[in-house]
Amino acid sequence: MNRSVRQALALWDLEGAEARLIAQRENAVWRIDHAGKSYALRFHRPGYRSDAELASELDWMAMLARSGLIVPRPVPRSDGGFIGRSEEHRVSLLTWLDGKPIGEVGRLAAGLNPRALSRAVGEEMARMHDLTDDWTPPQGFVRPDWRAVGLIGDDPLWGRFWEHPHLTSIQRDMFLRARKAAGRALERMDLDAGLIHADLLAENVIEHEGRIAFIDFDDAAIGYRDFELATFLLKFLDRDYYADMRAGLLEGYSARRRVQPEHLDLMLLLRALSYPGWIATRLDEPGGPARSDRAIQTALALSETYLKGRT
Known part of the structure; x- marks a missing residue:
């Protein structure tokens, strides 16, 4: 010690x-x-x-x-x-909360039912947001603002993702076009916003005595509630049970609160775009280059899909 x-x-x-x-x-x-x-x-x-x-x-x-x-x-x-x-x-x-994470790095732990588990996670997310909206924070309460300006403004909270040093000129242009399209979409949408955990990856969701528990609130922010759901789902995009997870999460969350699939599609893009900015300052950390490549490829794929859907 x-x-x-x-x-x-x-x-x-x-x-x-x-x-x-x-x-x-x-x-x-x-x-x-x-x-x-x-x-x-x-x-x-x-x-x-x-x-x-x-x-x-x-x-x-x-x-x-x-x-x-x-x-x-x-x-x-x-x-x-x-x-x-x-x-x-x-x-x-x-x-200390005893229990095991439900998974790690976009992979669920063995033996879990993706749809049922995601439904339970969605229910607890909605409950957390309900409790938060009914709460009056103390004077001086402050957390980062991760809405439009914090995500895709001139200086996003996690960095200018379109300036990642490993991007080609074509990739940079793709990010800039996705950023512009997302900005226009955000202006048109009526989005539910408030205090969110903002980092509910599988590693931060644990099963504790038969219930879902959330840990690691370090990135808590003012943000879009659909962004909370997108953060949980993003790492599972390439899994064959992704559709079951998405369906279960929406079922659980919508039992208590409003959620619209088209909003979630945009939030998946915005969540993906944030990671190249975050990893750009951590390229010298162990595993940094590999994580960077994954973040860029995921963000490019979602950018291309989103832009094609808007043309």
Whole structure:
């Protein structure tokens, strides 16, 4: 256990706890075991989120947990605050949720029924959005805005995807034409928008004691609700059970909230376009070039399909 972890544990009076590093991505996440209880200790990447954004994320999670959604619950420090500092990192502590992810990298875990599982996920997404719309956030609440400007404006939140260094001139033109067409479509659509998780990949959806649970709210944002559904589906586009997953997700979500298939098609394109911008600054990371190629090819395929459907 390094010094930063020991300093962080002291903020929650958890000296002597066992600590294991379990994830090193945008944040470093340690599993903490102490006195028969388990926690997730997060070291937040410096410069990625402001104090207000982190506090807002935790406020939202706390509300969802109180309301019965299965999500990690923020744990207050001994002085009542939710955010601490250990050396150069801000840190937070969450309750640990036992369970297994439903899959990873666009592949469902063995033995799961794609349609039934996706229906359950859709129901929980809709429930999360219902609870959120009925909630009045505290003063000072702030999260990134991932609507039209944040997705396809001049400076998208995840970067100018059309300027990815590996694009050919033809590919760049394809992205720019898709961006323009998507912008026009967004102006015409009446879209449901609000606070969304924005990163419900299979790795962030787990089965916990027979129920669907959501973890990793780090990318929570103000965005389109159909974008939430598209994020879950995108990685499964090339699977033979994709149609079953899409049908199940729409069945589960539409039981509580409005969803339109044509809106979802646009959101799949917008979600795909975001990834080349994100990976462009991470090409030197392990696996970066391969992930970049996949992101570009997926975004190109959806761009071509979308543009053909509009001509």
